[in-house]
Amino acid sequence: MRVVVTGMGIVSPIGIGTDNFWKNAVGGVSGIRPIESFDATGQRSKIAGEVSGFDASDYLSVKCVEQTDRFAQFALIAAGQAVADAGKLAAYEPHRLAVSIGTGMGGYATYESSAARYFRNQSTPPFTVPKTMANAAGAWIATEHKCRGPNLTFSTACSSGGHAIGAGLQLLRTGQADAVIAGGAEACVLPLTMAGFNALRALSTGFDDKPAQASRPFAKGRDGFVMAEGAAVLVLEREDAARRRGAAIHAVLAGYGSSCDASHLVAPDLEGQAAAMRAAVADAGIEREAIAYVNAHATSTPVGDIIETRALKNFFGSHAARLSISATKSLLGHTIGASAAIGSVATIMTLRTGVIHPTINLEQADPECDLNYTPNIAGRCDVQAGLCNAFGFGGNNVSLIFTTVK
Amino acid sequence: METADIESKVIAFIKEAVHQENPVEIKGTTSFNDLGLDSLDIAQLLFEAEDAFGISFDLEKATDITCIGDIAAYVAKHQPRTAA
Numbered sequence: 369m370r371v372v373v374t375g376m377g378i379v380s381p382i383g384i385g386t387d388n389f390w391k392n393a394v395g396g397v398s399g400i401r402p403i404e405s406f407d408a409t410g411q412r413s414k415i416a417g418e419v420s421g422f423d424a425s426d427y428l429s430v431k432c433v434e435q436t437d438r439f440a441q442f443a444l445i446a447a448g449q450a451v452a453d454a455g456k457l458a459a460y461e462p463h464r465l466a467v468s469i470g471t472g473m474g475g476y477a478t479y480e481s482s483a484a485r486y487f488r489n490q491s492t493p494p495f496t497v498p499k500t501m502a503n504a505a506g507a508w509i510a511t512e513h514k515c516r517g518p519n520l521t522f523s524t525a526c527s528s529g530g531h532a533i534g535a536g537l538q539l540l541r542t543g544q545a546d547a548v549i550a551g552g553a554e555a556c557v558l559p560l561t562m563a564g565f566n567a568l569r570a571l572s573t574g575f576d577d578k579p580a581q582a583s584r585p586f587a588k589g590r591d592g593f594v595m596a597e598g599a600a601v602l603v604l605e606r607e608d609a610a611r612r613r614g615a616a617i618h619a620v621l622a623g624y625g626s627s628c629d630a631s632h633l634v635a636p637d638l639e640g641q642a643a644a645m646r647a648a649v650a651d652a653g654i655e656r657e658a659i660a661y662v663n664a665h666a667t668s669t670p671v672g673d674i675i676e677t678r679a680l681k682n683f684f685g686s687h688a689a690r691l692s693i694s695a696t697k698s699l700l701g702h703t704i705g706a707s708a709a710i711g712s713v714a715t716i717m718t719l720r721t722g723v724i725h726p727t728i729n730l731e732q733a734d735p736e737c738d739l740n741y742t743p744n745i746a747g748r749c750d751v752q753a754g755l756c757n758a759f760g761f762g763g764n765n766v767s768l769i770f771t772t773v774k
Numbered sequence: 775m776e777t778a779d780i781e782s783k784v785i786a787f788i789k790e791a792v793h794q795e796n797p798v799e800i801k802g803t804t805s806f807n808d809l810g811l812d813s814l815d816i817a818q819l820l821f822e823a824e825d826a827f828g829i830s831f832d833l834e835k836a837t838d839i840t841c842i843g844d845i846a847a848y849v850a851k852h853q854p855r856t857a858a
Binding site for chain 2: 429430431434435491493494495498
């Protein structure tokens with residue numbers, strides 16, 4: 369029994385909708401600019417990948433906009449696109465429709481603004497809690513699409529969306545649902561959250577005057593990740609049922625592997641990352657040599673990109689040198705809990721088109737990062753299987769494997 | 775401010791704040807129920823009214839507020855004194 373992807377939706381700093389996102393990804397367009405949504409004068413990092421010019425009321429009802437945080441709005445819009453793409457989910461009973469969403473921070477825009485009011489002795493907005501709670505996105509998606517089955521939310525920092533999609537696979541394999549709306553959403557380009565990441569020295573600070581060059585995974589001179597926001601959502605179904613209802617199939621979600629480093633709260637760990645990839649390949653029941661493309665986690669931190677390179681070599685052995693790899697975060701920045709879902713969309717588009725989007729800003733690679741990262745210009749490759757990595761704070765590692773329908 | 779003035783200002787505020795799918799005429803006796811507001815909607819409305827009218831609702835007593843006229847009466851009773 370195979371689980372397939374029949375719908376995709378995305379809200380990203382380089383485009384809303386899969387076609388817009390993919391056109392700009394292949395073209396190597398950067399979505400990173402000076403922060404627009406708040407005054408970043410006092411921040412050490414003054415740039416981000418924002419969904420520029422986004423107006424939720426273009427997509428959602430006035431009441432929904434008023435009652436949702438930005439992360440839930442992104443999730444709702446991406447889910448709407450994915451469901452429209454999948455078509456006719458009404459073929460299934462409502463209690464057989466599940467939702468599985470990942471988010472690192474949840475509704476932190478609401479939380480930060482309500483906290484600011486509270487500490488100024490102003491009254492507290494009644495929607496503080498229902499807009500902030502991490503499961504708000506899943507709840508709204510369920511309400512909008514009448515999904516009365518399991519409704520799950522995962523918060524494992526930067527791998528949240530990966531767990532959410534992996535859990536969708538499990539729900540379908542175990543027969544707990546007939547279709548799952550699964551993905552990740554994040555909207556934490558925010559003053560306090562940015563200051564927190566800055567305090568960890570995690571963010572890029574040396575490229576405020578040339579933001580498009582700031583996110584530079586695997587490149588010499590990289591100095592941290594660039595905060596970003598967005599959402600991506602997939603519709604997952606069992607292949608036989610999807611075919612019965614005549615759905616167009618984008619790809620097979622073949623494997624899900626996860627691990628915990630169990631070593632350090634924020635430092636990446638080669639063994640843990642390799643373990644997640646190994647588990648995903650075993651779950652998919654394929655040889656590791658079948659993987660031709662890797663959508664790397666690759667956040668552009670000095671340590672992280674080296675560790676991931678070593679983990680890829682550790683797991684793939686000599687096959688690592690033959691992999692085509694690309695870093696979606698070079699284009700967008702790091703969308704935290706949405707990043708695995710966005711990486712999944714990029715992986716699926718690679719399977720469908722045979723085109724590998726470039727890792728931009730890779731004029732000169734770090735000598736310790738010596739694999740084929742598809743530098744600066746899109747590549748072509750006949751990819752039958754692709755792996756998407758997501759590694760989060762807490763040592764939470766996820767790898768997902770997508771294959772073509774063949 | 776006269777009570778009648780306050781009520782017309784509250785009605786104008788409600789028209790702006792409440793996004794009705796099936797608009798009903800709003801007058802003093804219009805209840806939250808008539809407007810199709812649930813408890814969360816009412817909490818949000820009173821929150822916005824606090825900012826709009828410079829008052830603060832006592833949440834213990836806010837349960838007595840069930841219609842537009844109740845808001846106007848509360849505002850009239852608690853309106854901030856302005857310099858003459």
